[in-house]
Amino acid sequence: MLTEGYFKPVGEFNFDVNRAERAQQVQLLVPLLADPEGRLWILERLGCPCTVDEARAAEPFHFVFPLRDLFSADYDACRGDPELEIEFIVFYNNLFGMPREFGADTVWRIQPGGPIRHPAAPGRKGWHREFLVQYLPPEDTDRLMGIRQLLDTEADALLRLRRHIVTIECKYRSSLLREQYERQMSMGRLLGKRLGREFFFGLVVESPRDIKHARIQEPHVTWQEIEQRLSRG
Numbered sequence: 001m002l003t004e005g006y007f008k009p010v011g012e013f014n015f016d017v018n019r020a021e022r023a024q025q026v027q028l029l030v031p032l033l034a035d036p037e038g039r040l041w042i043l044e045r046l047g048c049p050c051t052v053d054e055a056r057a058a059e060p061f062h063f064v065f066p067l068r069d070l071f072s073a074d075y076d077a078c079r080g081d082p083e084l085e086i087e088f089i090v091f092y093n094n095l096f097g098m099p100r101e102f103g104a105d106t107v108w109r110i111q112p113g114g115p116i117r118h119p120a121a122p123g124r125k126g127w128h129r130e131f132l133v134q135y136l137p138p139e140d141t142d143r144l145m146g147i148r149q150l151l152d153t154e155a156d157a158l159l160r161l162r163r164h165i166v167t168i169e170c171k172y173r174s175s176l177l178r179e180q181y182e183r184q185m186s187m188g189r190l191l192g193k194r195l196g197r198e199f200f201f202g203l204v205v206e207s208p209r210d211i212k213h214a215r216i217q218e219p220h221v222t223w224q225e226i227e228q229r230l231s232r233g
Contacts, residue, residue, distance in 0.1 A: 021156070021172040025062065028226045029157060029170065029204060033060035039159065041229055043166070046202035046219040050161050058159040058166070066158055066165075067191050068120050068151040075118055085116050095194060096147050106135040107144065119144070120151040146186075153187040156204075165197045170204045172223065176214040 010017055015027065032038035036056035043055040050058075071092070078084035086104065093102045107127065110117050119127040127148045132141040157168040167188045169176065185201060192199030203220035205211065211220055 019173045021170050021174070022063065024172040024223060025156060025170050025204075028223060028230065029168075030062060032226055032230060033062075033157065033159070038229070042168075042202075042221060042226075043159070045221050045225075046166075046168075046200070048161075048164060048166055048200045048202070049198075050164050054161045054163065058161045061158040061160070062156070064155050064158055065152070066155055067153065067187055067194065070191075070194060071120070071151060072118070075116065079116060088116070095190065103135065107132060119148050149183065150187045150190060153183050155184075155187075161197070163198055164200050165192050165195055166200045166202065167191075168202050168204060171210050172206055176203070176205065176210045176216075178214050178216075181214050181216055181218075 015024075018024065032042060039058045039060065040052060040055040043050060043058070048055070074088060074091075078088040086101075089104050089108050090100055093100060105112055108116055110125075117126065124131065127144050129141060129145060132144055136144070155167040156170040159166040159168070165188070167184060169180070169184050188199045188201055201218060203211065203218055204223060204226065205220050206223055208220070208222075211218065
């Protein structure tokens with residue numbers, strides 16, 4: 001026989017039941033990074049080797065694809081000019097650690113001799129495995145698919161400083177996966193190289209067990225610490 005009166009459904013949606021990392025970030029990290037003193041606080045806590053003035057002057061961004069968008073801006077600026085296209089290909093082959101003119105007439109083109117191809121274009125317009133294997137051995141195909149994945153990697157938060165580029169990965173009620181960590185680090189290193197700045201990485205987590213779960217030792221702060229910092233004004 002069913003009993004009644006024990007089950008009480010949650011009466012309201014609020015931050016006690018919220019599980020979305022983005023909502024938590026907007027609630028806590030966005031206002032923290034909007035304040036120069038908040039930027040100084042978190043960069044000092046993470047151990048970023050910047051000056052106090054650099055930390056206060058840092059420009060924050062949230063939910064961005066920095067490597068892809070920089071690449072896209074360069075791509076749009078050179079598309080249609082044959083000489084600029086070759087320079088663009090050489091520049092990014094160098095950034096990606098490929099030979100100087102690697103794939104200049106094949107994988108970097110929509111068709112041989114045709115317009116340049118954007119690796120992260122949606123669907124079959126970009127680099128996809130069926131296209132790449134026409135020209136490349138398996139190891140090079142895997143490498144270029146990995147580059148496409150880095151172009152598609154989002155930074156939860158990014159701080160642009162005079163000498164550093166800082167990315168912050170946020171985890172809330174979910175574990176940091178080793179693959180996520182390695183992808184963020186690879187993207188960040190390429191981004192730092194592209195911008196001529198030192199790359200620095202930090203985490204915002206629910207508890208230090210997230211760090212242990214991913215088997216890493218990276219600087220971090222907790223959501224509770226950020227909430228306490230905001231409450232002090």
